Amino acid sequence: MRELPALLIGLGFIGLGFLGACIAPPERAPSSAVVVPRPAPSSIGTHIVIAGKRVDIGAPVVLWFEESGYNAYSTQPHFSEEGDVGLRYTPGRSTDTANLGAAVAARLQSGTASVAELAEVVDQFVIHYDACGTSRICFKVLQDMRSLSVHFMLDLDGTLYQTLDLKDKAWHAAKANGRSVGVEIAQIGAYPPGTAMKEDQALGEWYEDSANGETRITLPKRFDGGHFYSPNPVMEPATDGRTTGFVQGQELEQYDFTSAQYETLAHLAAALNRELPKIELDAPRDQAGGVSQVALSESEWVAYQGLLGHFHVTTRKVDPGPAFDWEGVLSRARELR
Numbered sequence: 001m002r003e004l005p006a007l008l009i010g011l012g013f014i015g016l017g018f019l020g021a022c023i024a025p026p027e028r029a030p031s032s033a034v035v036v037p038r039p040a041p042s043s044i045g046t047h048i049v050i051a052g053k054r055v056d057i058g059a060p061v062v063l064w065f066e067e068s069g070y071n072a073y074s075t076q077p078h079f080s081e082e083g084d085v086g087l088r089y090t091p092g093r094s095t096d097t098a099n100l101g102a103a104v105a106a107r108l109q110s111g112t113a114s115v116a117e118l119a120e121v122v123d124q125f126v127i128h129y130d131a132c133g134t135s136r137i138c139f140k141v142l143q144d145m146r147s148l149s150v151h152f153m154l155d156l157d158g159t160l161y162q163t164l165d166l167k168d169k170a171w172h173a174a175k176a177n178g179r180s181v182g183v184e185i186a187q188i189g190a191y192p193p194g195t196a197m198k199e200d201q202a203l204g205e206w207y208e209d210s211a212n213g214e215t216r217i218t219l220p221k222r223f224d225g226g227h228f229y230s231p232n233p234v235m236e237p238a239t240d241g242r243t244t245g246f247v248q249g250q251e252l253e254q255y256d257f258t259s260a261q262y263e264t265l266a267h268l269a270a271a272l273n274r275e276l277p278k279i280e281l282d283a284p285r286d287q288a289g290g291v292s293q294v295a296l297s298e299s300e301w302v303a304y305q306g307l308l309g310h311f312h313v314t315t316r317k318v319d320p321g322p323a324f325d326w327e328g329v330l331s332r333a334r335e336l337r
Contacts, residue, residue: 044229048152048160048268050275051115051167058336059267060229061160070139072149072163072170079140089149090169094178095121111167115275118167123278123305124180125269126173129187129257129319133206133220135161136227138184148172152183152268156217156226157233158260160268166276176301176313181272181279185261190254190321193244203242207255215240215255230260238262238325245322247293247311254323262325266332269307273337280306281333283326291326 045061047054064071075084092111100108100120107113108121128150130138135153139161142148150172153161164170172182188206196202208218217235219226226233237256244253272279284292284304295315296304307330310317 044159048162048271049165051113051118051165053115053275055271055275057160057264057267057271059160059264060158061162062229064161064163070135070143070153070161070163072143077144079144082144085147088143088147089164089171090177093118093121093167093169108167111165113167119276119278122166122179122181122276124176125272125279125307126176126180126182126310126313127265127307127320127324128172128182128184128310129189129321129324130184131189131319132186133188134186134223134226134228135159135184137223138186139163142184150182150184152181154183154185154261154264154268155228156186156235156258156261157228157230158258158264159229160264173310173313181276183265183268185257185265185320187255187257187261187320190247190252190318190323193251193253203253203255207237209241213240217258234258234260237323239323243323245293247318247322248295248315250318252318252322254321256323256325257320262329263332266329267336269329269333270336273333278305281330281337282306283330284308284312293322 045063046058047056048061049055049063062069064073070078072089075086077085092109093113095105095108104113104117104120107117130153132138132141135155138153142150149164149170151162151164151166151170153163155161166181169177170182171177172184173180188202191203197204199205205220206218207215209215215237217237219235236258238259239256242253242255244251246252269281273281283306284296284300286292292312294311296308296312301313309324310319
C-alpha cells in the first residue's frame with residue numbers, strides 16, 4: 001500500500017494504529033452517540049461476486065451496484081463533488097503467460113476469465129483492520145482521501161460490503177495485490193500499551209471497560225450513528241478487556257473484533273476456499289505451530305497460499321493486530337466448508 005502523506009505523519013504515536021489502510025478523521029469528540037442504523041434495503045443479500053458469478057456465502061452482503069453500496073469502480077469521489085479522480089484499482093489480473101497460456105492470460109488481464117481460471121492465480125486472502133472504526137469512514141478515507149481500494153469491507157455489525165469483483169486487482173497490500181483478495185475489518189486498531197487510553201485518544205474514545213470487567217464499544221458522535229445495516233448491532237467486542245501481544249516484535253494492545261465480524265469473516269473465507277481453492281484455510285505458522293506474528297520472508301511469501309495478515313506481507317504493518325482470533329476464524333471456516 002502507499003505510504004501516508006507527510007501531513008498525516010505528524011499524528012504521533014496514534015500513527016502506529018493506522019498501519020492498516022485507513023486514517024481516522026482528525027476531529028475528536030470524547031462522548032459517544034446513540035447507534036442509528038442506515039436505512040435498510042428491502043432485503044439484504046448473501047452473495048458475493050467472483051468473475052461475474054454470484055456466490056452465496058450465507059452472511060449479509062451489500063454489493064457495489066446495490067443501493068447504499070460502496071462502488072470502487074466509480075471514478076468520482078463517493079462523499080464529495082470533486083469530479084473525476086481516475087481509477088483506484090487495476091482492471092483484470094496480471095499473470096505469467098508461460099504457466100497458463102496466452103489465451104488464459106489474456107482473459108485474466110481483460111477481466112473476462114472464468115472463476116476456474118481466476119482460481120489459478122488468486123491464492124492469498126489478506127486481512128486488514130481499517131483503523132477507521134466503521135466501513136463508511138473506511139471507504140471515505142481509502143477511496144476519496146488515499147486513492148486506494150479493497151475488495152471487501154466488514155463493518156462492526158457483521159455486514160460485508162463488496163466494492164469490486166474479485167476478477168479485478170484492488171490496491172490494498174502492495175506486492176500481494178495481484179494474487180490476493182483483501183478485506184478491511186472495521187476496527188480502530190492496535191497501539192503501544194497505555195498510549196491510546198485517554199478519552200480523546202483512539203482506544204479510550206472507542207471502548208469503555210465497566211467495573212465488572214465488561215467492555216462495550218462507544219461510537220464517537222462524529223460517526224453519525226455508524227450507518228449500520230443492523231437495526232440493533234451488538235456494540236461489544238467478542239471478548240472483554242484488552243489483549244496485549246507482540247506483532248513484528250512490537251508490543252501492542254488492542255480490543256477484540258466483534259462476534260458478528262468473526263462469523264461473517266469465517267463465512268467469507270469458507271466461500272473463497274470453495275471457489276478459489278488455492279486460498280487454503282490456514283495461516284502462516286511459526287516453528288511451534290502457532291500463527292506467526294512476523295512478516296514472511298520473500299521466499300516464504302512467494303510460496304504461501306491461504307489466509308494471512310497484512311503484517312505477514314510487510315514489516316511496515318501490524319494489522320490485524322494481536323487480538324485477532326486466527327484459530328477461531330480458521331476453525332469456524334473449516335466447519336462451514
